[in-house]
Amino acid sequence: MATAAGRRRKRACRMGAEESRNGNYGLMGASAVLANMNKQVQSARPWSLLHQCSLDQWNNGHGAAAAFTETTMTCSGCVFKECSPAFCINRNGLLNVNKSEPFFSFRRKSKFTKMAEHFEYNHIPAQLSSIQNFHVNSVLCAQGQTVILHLVRNLMTQFGIIDLKANKFLGIFGNQRVEFVNEALRGEISPDGSQCLIKLPTTRIGGNGFVFQLYKLSTRELLTEVNLHYNHALFVFDPRFCSSRIAVTSFVENEDNSLSLVRMPSWEVVSTNSRVDDFNSSLNPNLKDIRYSRDGHLIFAVMITSGCHCKEKKARRFQPIDVSIYVFDGDLAHTLHCVQYHRYACGQHSCLVNYMPVFSECGSRMAIVLNDLETPIDHVQIYKLPIRGNLQNRCRIRILQSFPPETIKKLPLPRRLINYLRFQPDYL
Structure with missing residues (x-):
């Protein structure tokens, strides 16, 4: 269990999205977004708010100008x-x-x-x-x-x-x-692209619960299987490795509030954080998804208010759901930060797109869509992520901030370096 000092450090790193509104970017045209971003990104501290705009402005050019290829932030599905x-x-x-x-x-x-x-x-x-x-x-x-x-x-x-x-x-x-x-x-x-990991209920006679099954896609054969201690475990591949490491929640026995880094295909646990959620002993049912940053140095766990909120989303007469994005070290699974915000969506039935973060092409910025309690307008906020890793990764970020994504593969560079710039695992 985490020490009292460790819990204090985690509470100190908490920051609500509404606490970082420095300036009003609502009237800024798309052509000015990139210049403003480049000006701030050099001096801003990690987790600083770089930009804020309405969802309409985001869709009409702000998202693309801020170097986000994925700009769809809402879905009615x-x-x-x-x-x-x-x-x-x-x-x-x-x-x-x-x-x-x-x-x-x-x-x-x-x-x-x-x-x-x-x-x-x-x-x-x-x-x-x-x-x-x-x-x-x-x-x-x-x-x-x-x-x-x-x-x-x-x-x-x-x-x-x-x-x-x-x-x-x-x-x-x-x-x-x-x-x-x-x-x-x-x-x-x-x-x-060589393997596929699937979580599914066990079909063995006398079996109870869920299993992980790892398949080789070229031959469609089952490589390995492991029983899970908790049915609600979630997982994601580390993008820095071909297929040899995953991050998985509630993987260790008697550790239902944990995040583990696991080596594949041996299922060896490399590191475990035994306290993911500050407020609950179990990650079920609040944890919705986990994902890595583009460079693999950060892990994001998204937790929301449990239960159905379809009526709240439709009428907006009630409180929106609370969204918490916990951030962890990709190599040690240590807790680094937490961003909290509100969203008028149903976390049980609505598409995850409505409250999940997206990342810029360079991997150094995170965007979220949120709602103020006093207004129904959908806002998008862009935060600066901490730059981690070696000098090579820092150079990659600067290059990707200087060149559009479609030009990267045309640069006069060796193939392995081009693949590294495109976040290919092990520079394939």
């Missing part, structure tokens, strides 16, 4: 129906499709989700849908042009691999004995 934790229909531009074709007649009476419709219509071969009776339940995870689908056939869950670039269905793996609901599954593709 329902998680596990229209969206999944790893795939947003709004960010990925999926639309409803016409399902009147003959080979979809066997499901004509079913209610489709937009995401399942899109992939079943555009990417699943017709013979799999019509003859072998496969249908899509959801997108389990995605990375680049590779998408892993949750498929169901004859009341049994399976996983399918799609290469979006080649528009090709690559095959099926991980056949299960029963059909799982989307909420029971979580998956992630390794940074090098």
Whole structure:
């Protein structure tokens, strides 16, 4: 357990988003955002507020001017129906499709989700849908042009691999004995694209709880499996390594409020922080997701007010949800910081896009969308992240702040250095 001095240090690092409003950027045009950002970023301390604007201004140029490629910060989709934790229909531009074709007649009476419709219509071969009776339940995870689908056939869950670039269905793996609901599954593709780690309920006779299963995507074979002590464990691959390290919550026995760094595929625990949440002994149900910064030196754990807040979001007559972003050292799992803010969204049913942070192309800035209690206007705030790591990483940040993302691969530099600038693991 953390010492009293350690708890005081963690409380001292807390900062609400509303505590750092220095100046009003609301009237600033998109052309002035970049100049203002570059001026402040040199002298500002870590976690300083660099920019604030309305969500409309963010969408109309402020986000792109601040070097954020991902500027979609809201989505009306329902998680596990229209969206999944790893795939947003709004960010990925999926639309409803016409399902009147003959080979979809066997499901004509079913209610489709937009995401399942899109992939079943555009990417699943017709013979799999019509003859072998496969249908899509959801997108389990995605990375680049590779998408892993949750498929169901004859009341049994399976996983399918799609290469979006080649528009090709690559095959099926991980056949299960029963059909799982989307909420029971979580998956992630390794940074090098070679493996996929899936959390799912165990199907072994006499088994109870959940397991991690690690698959090799090229051969679609199961590499290793481990039983979990807690069903609500969440995980994410470290982007600095090909597939050899993950961060995972509640992985250690009797440590339900913990964050561990685990070496793969041996499942060896490298380091554990036994006190992630300051206010609760368990991370369930408040913890929604964990993710790494682009350079892998920081880990972000996003926790929200539990329960359904759909009525509050619609009427805004009640209190919004409280969002807390805990920040940890990517090498030691030590607690570094916490940002807290308010958001009119339902953390149980709304897409995670509505309250999750996004990161700039250079990886040194974080943006969040939030609400003031006194106004319903959606605001976006950009914070400076601490620059960690060696001189090489610091040089990468400066280069990415100086050149647009589309020009990086055209720079007259060796291939391995180009890959490093593009955050490829181990400079692949």
